[in-house]
Amino acid sequence: MHISEGVLSPAILIGGAVVTMAGVAIGLKGVDNKDIPKMGILSAAFFVASLVHVPVGPASVHMILNGLLGFILGWKAFPAILVALGLQALLFQFGGITTLGVNTMNMALPAVICYYLFGWSTKSSIKQSVFITAAFASGFCAVLVSSILVGFCLYLTGEAFSPAAKLIVAAHLPVMIIEGIVTAACAVFLKKIRPELLEEINV
Amino acid sequence: MIEEINGYDSFIQRLDPRVKIIIAILFSVLAAVSNRFVVLIAALAVSIIILFSAGIKIKEVFKRLIPVNTLLVFLWLFLPFTFAGEHLFSIGSLTGTREGVLFAFRITIKSNSIMLMLITLAVSTPIFTIGHAMHQLGMPQKLVHLFFFTYRYLHVIYKEYTRLVNSMKIRGFKPKTDLHTYKSYAHLVGMLLVRGFDRSQRVHNAMICRGFRGKLYSLSSFSISRADIIAFILMAGFILILGILEWTKTT
Numbered sequence: 001m002h003i004s005e006g007v008l009s010p011a012i013l014i015g016g017a018v019v020t021m022a023g024v025a026i027g028l029k030g031v032d033n034k035d036i037p038k039m040g041i042l043s044a045a046f047f048v049a050s051l052v053h054v055p056v057g058p059a060s061v062h063m064i065l066n067g068l069l070g071f072i073l074g075w076k077a078f079p080a081i082l083v084a085l086g087l088q089a090l091l092f093q094f095g096g097i098t099t100l101g102v103n104t105m106n107m108a109l110p111a112v113i114c115y116y117l118f119g120w121s122t123k124s125s126i127k128q129s130v131f132i133t134a135a136f137a138s139g140f141c142a143v144l145v146s147s148i149l150v151g152f153c154l155y156l157t158g159e160a161f162s163p164a165a166k167l168i169v170a171a172h173l174p175v176m177i178i179e180g181i182v183t184a185a186c187a188v189f190l191k192k193i194r195p196e197l198l199e200e201i202n203v
Numbered sequence: 204m205i206e207e208i209n210g211y212d213s214f215i216q217r218l219d220p221r222v223k224i225i226i227a228i229l230f231s232v233l234a235a236v237s238n239r240f241v242v243l244i245a246a247l248a249v250s251i252i253i254l255f256s257a258g259i260k261i262k263e264v265f266k267r268l269i270p271v272n273t274l275l276v277f278l279w280l281f282l283p284f285t286f287a288g289e290h291l292f293s294i295g296s297l298t299g300t301r302e303g304v305l306f307a308f309r310i311t312i313k314s315n316s317i318m319l320m321l322i323t324l325a326v327s328t329p330i331f332t333i334g335h336a337m338h339q340l341g342m343p344q345k346l347v348h349l350f351f352f353t354y355r356y357l358h359v360i361y362k363e364y365t366r367l368v369n370s371m372k373i374r375g376f377k378p379k380t381d382l383h384t385y386k387s388y389a390h391l392v393g394m395l396l397v398r399g400f401d402r403s404q405r406v407h408n409a410m411i412c413r414g415f416r417g418k419l420y421s422l423s424s425f426s427i428s429r430a431d432i433i434a435f436i437l438m439a440g441f442i443l444i445l446g447i448l449e450w451t452k453t454t
Contacts, residue, residue: 004274006313010236028345033417036345037407040352041399044360047353049392052364054385055378065392072396079346083353090325090333093267096317097231160286160303164278178385185389186396194397 002103003150005096009157016102016153023078023108031076042072043080047087054178061175067142068183070111071119071135072198077111078104102153110145114138122191122198131191132184139183140176147172215257216327219431220336226438227324231317233442237449243312245445250319257323264322271318275311282307330354335421348419360399367391 008016031039046069053060069077082104088094095103118141120126121134151165190197215223234246254264283291286303293299328336331351338347371387378384 002274004271004314005231005317006235006310007278008235013235024346028343031345033345033348033415034407036348037352037403037410038400040349041356041360041403041406042396043349043353044356045392045395045399047357048360048364048395051361052388052392054388055380057380063388063392068392079349080353083346083350086350087330087354087357089321090330092270093318093321093325094270096314096321097228098235098317158286158306160282160306163285164281181382181385182389182392185386186393189390189393190396193393194400197396197400 002095003099003106003153005099007157008099008102008153012153012156013098013102016099016105018101019109020078020082020101020104023075023105023112024082027075027078027080031079035076039073039076039080040083042069043084046080047084050084050088054182056174056178061178063182064107064143064146064175064179065139065183065186066107066111066146067114067139067179068186070108070113070115070142071122071138071183071187073111074115074119075112077115078108081108081111106146106149106153109149110142113145114142117141122187124195124199128188132188135187136180136184138180138187140180142183143172143176143179144169147176213256213258213327214430215253215323217430218327218434219425219427220328220332221340221425222427222431222435223324223328224333224336224340226435226442227320229439229442230320233445233449234313234317234320237313237445238309239449240309240312242445242449243309243316247312247316247319249441250316250323254319254323257327259322259326263326264319267322268315268318271314272311275307275314278310279307282310336425339425344417348417351419356399356402359402360395363398364391364395367394 046065049063049065051062053062066077066081069080073080082100085095085100085104085107089096089100118134118138121131126134147169151169154161154165154168187198230246230250234243237243237246283299283303284297286300286306288300288302291299291301291304324333331354334347334350334354337350338344368391371391376387378388
């Protein structure tokens with residue numbers, strides 16, 4: 001879901017960069033030196049997860065997992081995603097310098113939104129069925145909001161992009177469902193094996 | 204899959220990384236906001252010249268341009284038809300417009316010139332050097348640390364991932380479109396996170412044992428040489444001229 005270089009209008013590039021800077025500033029505020037190895041390794045794990053392709057019928061999609069990231073990191077998802085996307089740009093040239101802000105915003109803002117909407121469900125007093133539903137919703141909504149943001153950025157750049165914007169949201173519908181399932185299964189797994197991963201960083 | 208290429212000794216490689224980063228950013232911004240074809244083509248030409256003087260293999264460059272250009276193909280498929288303007292050609296009931304084609308063409312030049320510049324930067328500068336240079340350019344220390352850690356553990360976790368996938372394959376796992384597959388992948392990711400988390404605590408403890416106090420030291424120090432100044436003035440001048448060219452279009 002990267003928006004490529006040279007497509008968006010300057011106003012949107014600046015807007016995205018400003019939102020990202022604000023998000024990163026908020027995210028970094030709560031970061032202690034002892035959190036950094038943890039965050040770095042998590043953001044590396046998400047980087048690797050985004051290289052994993054999951055089959056959907058004859059095609060395949062790669063995982064995004066920004067819903068899960070928001071669940072675990074909250075506002076810290078902003079610096080984590082910025083760094084992961086920056087490295088993707090340097091290593092694979094997926095996205096470049098001027099779109100880094102917009103692309104980070106499109107991924108990290110939904111993560112933060114999901115954290116506020118569904119983050120409460122990680123408490124141990126919450127019933128398992130509610131937890132699974134919330135985790136599914138988190139994975140689903142994160143991709144939904146991301147694709148809407150991408151579509152919106154394109155639409156604001158030019159009316160000519162509106163069919164493409166709609167197509168992007170529609171094409172991500174199967175991805176949303178898969179992300180929901182994977183996020184739910186992964187959250188349940190983490191809660192069973194290492195519940196402190198969901199709780200400890202999530203302050 | 205995660206690989207870096209560098210080691211080509213060239214004039215570009217020996218430049219101060221801070222100069223390279225500033226130039227790459229200024230250049231990218233210029234290319235992203237410009238609309239005049241003269242400016243864009245000049246920018247593309249310069250990015251190609253710089254790329255060649257960095258001595259990168261052409262095959263490698265093409266390989267790295269594939270992801271951008273697959274996206275561009277997608278844009279070419281619909282932009283000529285959705286843009287309002289002068290009739291240029293038609294396929295069936297669809298009419299392509301001149302403006303649409305020009306717009307798609309403009310985006311193609313922009314993307315490729317920005318990407319070529321980024322490739323030159325990425326190939327001629329080791330990632331750790333980029334991190335230190337960004338710190339000196341005012342990036343917050345915590346963000347730089349995060350950048351280093353992520354990069355350092357990318358390879359470790361990727362190795363772990365391939366190991367887990369292999370062990371799944373040995374047990375007869377074949378990915379299909381079903382719940383079992385998605386669950387298996389979810390557990391794979393979960394396992395990566397759990398192991399990564401454990402590893403991060405060991406790493407942190409080891410760092411504390413060695414006296415880590417929130418500061419990383421670089422063995423190499425940067426210094427501005429005459430070549431850096433000349434390169435900077437040349438490129439900044441060039442970017443300025445293109446900027447003026449672009450800006451005077453409307454007046």
